[in-house]
Amino acid sequence: MIEASPPVPPEPADQPLSGDPSATDAVLARRAQILATEHWGLLAARSTAQSEVLTRITIFLTLVSAGLVTIGLLGQASGFRDWFTPAVLGILAFLCLIGFMTVVRVMNVGEEDMMYVVAMNRLRGAYVDLDPAIERYFLASVTDDEEGMMRTYSFLRRRGSSVFIGSSVMLLFVVDACVFGFFTGAVVAALGGSIGWAVIAGVVIGLGLIAGLGWYALATFAGTWRRYIPLRASTGPPAFWRP
Template sequence: MSTEIPPSRALSEALQILATEHWSLLATRALTYQESLGRVNMFLTILSGAVIALALVAQADHFGAAFISIAIFMLAVVLVTGVFTVARLMALNRDDFRWVLAMNRIRNAYLDLHPELEPHFTTSSYDDLPGALQTLGIERTGADRLGSVFHGLQTLPGMLSVIVASVAGAIGGLIAIGFGAPVVVVLLTGIIGFVIAFLLLAVWGRRAVRSLDPGLQPRFPSPPKPPTS
């Protein structure tokens, strides 16, 4: 009696396994998005609460020394929370990139089993950067701009970095006020604090984008483009 599994049954089992893994990755991506939005909402809630509390203190102290001391402390807490939030968002973005590559690999397996279905796929079946960008709906010509400042500002970590840098600038201005600096010096201190904080966060984010996990090296790279005449 033969114990070999019929080809049709083996193919069906392979598709079931791949589909199960695919749905698992989709659910994981959804959880990643939920955590990202939750982290951003938590930070904005903390920032809003700090601003409201400072407004009440300002009414009581009339922007005196007590207000400046309390404001520096509270904004420092907001700043630290913001930096940690940006760090977590960067980690979640890396996780999401990993899940996209994993789904591209599964899609590649689908096409290995049924290559005739390739014209019906909009997303990519290649697990390199161009393939991930195609799945994410980003033009392949934008691959070299992925780590640019302009693209970074459109992401959650980038937008949050602007807010965090603004908090850093506000702290710098308050410190200058505490030392009795004139208005021009206070303004310049705030601007310098904002620029320095934003540049540090931008460099940090760029390095996070450029440094990929070695385990994510392409197994199914995109085919080279045909030469244009």
């Protein structure tokens, strides 16, 4: 009876790719090729996700613009009476639905983009393991922790809240808040409420939506880094980040 050979134990996670003295140049070249193939795959997936979400944002903003123009035309045609109110509520409800779906997709793509950046940071660290001399030429980080992600997103300086305030997702938060606010105000007015109460209800719902979406985005971000275990951690911020 032929005995099965014992399984080969896996290499320690912290052992560099070039740390095996028996690895020949051909073996190292093959490892570099595998890493490069994975790197290009991540770049392609990231580019596809960004292109898709920009198209989704464009479609939503176009629908919002067309919806507001349609409401104006319907108002002129109906004299703002009879079937005008149900039509407005239907249009705004449709825009609320599309807006919510769009902002969910944008937040998901933001998380996916962070995922791709962290994965490419890890691959960059593998390149450094293969050839440590190249590390000083990388502006992007070679560590796959939160500090490394921040460095890859902003090479030359640490950026604060301006990243979130000026982001596409924040733009959608504001547009969605306006659409939901308009819809809420229209519902209050349709039920016989005064203009003042309609405005107050719309503002409260709009601000509440921004606060809720912002809290969810930040909580998801914090939870991701609380659970994730990096392969290579940063020893501190880069020298050009320090005052």
